Amino acid sequence: VTGILLPIWKILPQQNSRVFRLQTSDGQKILGRVVNAHDIQTVREQLGLRNQLLSPEELVKLVLNERYTQQLPGGVTLRRSFIAGEPRIELVNAISLAERLVAVGCFTEIINWQKRVFIPVSDKAPAILAAVIEILG
Secondary structure (H helix, E strand, O other): OEOOOHHHOOOOOOOOOOEEEEEOOOOOEEEEEOOOHHHHHHHHHHOOOOOOOOOHHHHHHHHHHHOOOEEOHHHOEEEEEEEOOEEEEEEEOOHHHHHHHHHOOOEEEEEOOEEEEEEOOOOOHHHHHHHHHHHHO
């Protein structure tokens, strides 16, 4: 979070209130605070940004790198799961839409007698996630 922080200081999580001052390579100075991935949605809601999702690119990056979970429309949860030691992007509670999701690039796998839906971890993940969000409405 950068810019004028004082008006929203109380909204930001208090566990890491360190202020950073940075200067870009072109000389622009930036003042800001780091917001952990698991706090992003809470901060967005407190700023009145409900029902707005991060971009598919941001979501894929956060899910894979920060263990971020996101509630998507229709009660589907986007999360990182580890299957056979490999990180995967899972769509929890999406099995009723499995055929439509597979048609846009997702895949299913039966694990412990339960069918689960995943987005491939590749450079196509953001585009597939965007199509999933469109299907979910």
